[in-house]
Amino acid sequence: MSTAPTLHTIDRETCAALDAADPVAPYRDRFFLPEGVVYLDGNSLGALPRATPAHVQRVMVDEWGTGLIRSWNDAGWFAKPVTLGDRIAPLIGAAPGEVVLGDSTSASLFQATVAAARLRPGRRVIVSERSSFPTDLYVLESVQTLLGTGAPLERRLIHDDGPTIDDVLDDEVAVVVLTHVDYRTGRMHDMAEVTRRVQAAGAIMVWDLCHSVGAVPVDLNGVGADLAVGCTYKYLNGGPGSPSFIWAAERHHAASRPALTGWHGHAKPFDFDIDYAPADGIGRFRVGTPQLLSMAALEASLEIWSEVDLAELREKSLRLTELFISLVDARLSRWNVEVVTPRQSAQRGSQVALRVEGGYAVMQALIERGVIGDFRSPDLMRFGFAPLYVSHVDVWDAVAALEDILETGVWRDARFASRGAVT
Ligand SMILES: Cc1ncc(COP(=O)(O)O)c(C=O)c1O
Structure with a gap:
């Protein structure tokens, strides 16, 4: 965005202003996202669209329940x-x-x-x-x-x-x-x-x-x-x-x-x-x-x-990943957090990977705080920025939570070390 603030001026309010001006932001209301959760794992499992349960229910009840075998033809199965x-x-x-x-x-x-x-x-x-x-x-x-x-x-x-x-x-x-x-x-x-x-x-x-x-x-x-x-x-x-x-x-x-x-x-x-x-x-x-x-x-x-403008989507995706990388650089360098994802936007998808000591435990501590990303062996924390429902404020809140977890060292607690079957 031509009006993008510099890193020295950016704060949570600036992120809220970026959200207010974001043409993609209205799509967020089309998704069910639990209160208090910053969801940065849509690159693994996307969020639930609000319209999905009713549509699936209609297919089950009308097409399967009532239509029965006829639905192979009548419902275009x-x-x-x-x-x-x-x-x-x-x-x-x-x-x-x-x-x-x-x-x-x-x-x-x-x-x-x-x-x-x-x-x-x-x-x-x-x-x-x-x-x-x-x-x-x-x-x-x-x-x-x-x-x-x-x-x-x-x-x-x-x-x-x-x-x-x-x-x-x-x-x-x-x-x-x-x-x-x-x-x-x-x-x-x-x-x-x-x-x-x-x-x-x-x-x-x-x-x-x-x-x-x-x-x-x-x-x-x-x-x-x-x-x-x-x-x-x-x-x-x-x-x-x-x-x-x-x-x-x-x-x-x-x-x-x-x-x-x-x-x-x-x-x-x-x-x-x-x-x-x-x-x-x-x-x-x-x-x-x-x-x-x-x-x-x-x-x-x-x-x-079918409604999404893909050029707008890409622009937003790059704004989110750039914001995340900039905030990580500015606020987390004390802990040697390394941005593994290419910084050149043409070489970057819609996710950012970070390498940091204790990455698995740090991610578990983040998830406990409601910031959901994931971990990929051997040493990468992965954050996905699904542009339809991730906001600039989400990015701010995620980095703030990460900073707090590193600052307090809470991630060293033994409960964050045990690994589930799915990481
Ligand atoms: C790049 C890539 N290819 C393939 C797969 C595996 O897909 P599936 O479990 O649908 O076979 C994944 C899963 O995350 C993936 O990230």
Whole structure:
């Protein structure tokens, strides 16, 4: 904002003034957020839209309860993975008919990556990144084993400290699978540039958009990418376990042969033929019966997303993360708090990671105070700034709480050291 105050002048009132002038701020009322909570974990599980419970209840009672089996036709259940996919499409620069909702992101990544590798038969290398969310690497191991003839396909991993993408690309690489925004550090790849290099080497580019969709602008067709997957329970607020999506550029549909060939991906599922024939278009990436109740929750949230101006959203996201980083620099340097996330806005998603002594315990102390972020092993505190419902005052309050916890040393209390199954 041109009127942004300098750090020396910023205080809680200034943050309140930024909220008052924020065009995205009214969306906050569309979410249920518990009193007294500053929620900075929407990059892990998004908040509940107020409209969701009634919508899910209506689907359950009217469509399931009353409509019963008729709802597969009457309520459009069968087409839901594709009709909802069309509503995600504008958020990622996709065209109608290019996005389909599926299972977990892990399953969708398997589905998409096998299809991608089969578009490049004869090539024996899969490239990914050491810092990927581990499920991506685990899934790729299965792809390597499944598609390797004789021996598994070779894996090459890039890393911020090298090797770079240029170091690993050659004419043996079939597929490159990268996460656009790093789940730990929030570092964002230059999607256009990386896609260009990968395709120049003749390989297929698959993007994981889990930390991008609803957080940063994504233009898959604009950059000419090949395939992508992403989840809907983070910034899209679809609820725990809401389905992931697969995007495939229309030019690849006819030649794509995904891993799992279930009946919902068949050209004529109700012919009950004993032989598989793929559906036309993105429908061939479908597998079996969709999770319709989860999709109902997502549908309610996508109502909100159909109204959002993505450029305004990005502007706000950058204002929030810049404010957070500036306040951390100004107020927490005494405790050697390190900002791990890139300071250049073009390289940053909508989250900030901090490294500090005792990070896990510090985060538990914060959560006890109602400031909810999370911790990623081995040493990062992670704060997500979902622009639809996080305010500038939230950022101020979070840093103030963090300062107090470090100042008093309360985080050293033994009760903050014990680890739950989920961190
Ligand atoms: C980048 C990334 N990819 C994949 C996943 C795993 O998704 P799922 O549990 O839906 O398979 C996550 C989960 O947080 C993630 O952050």
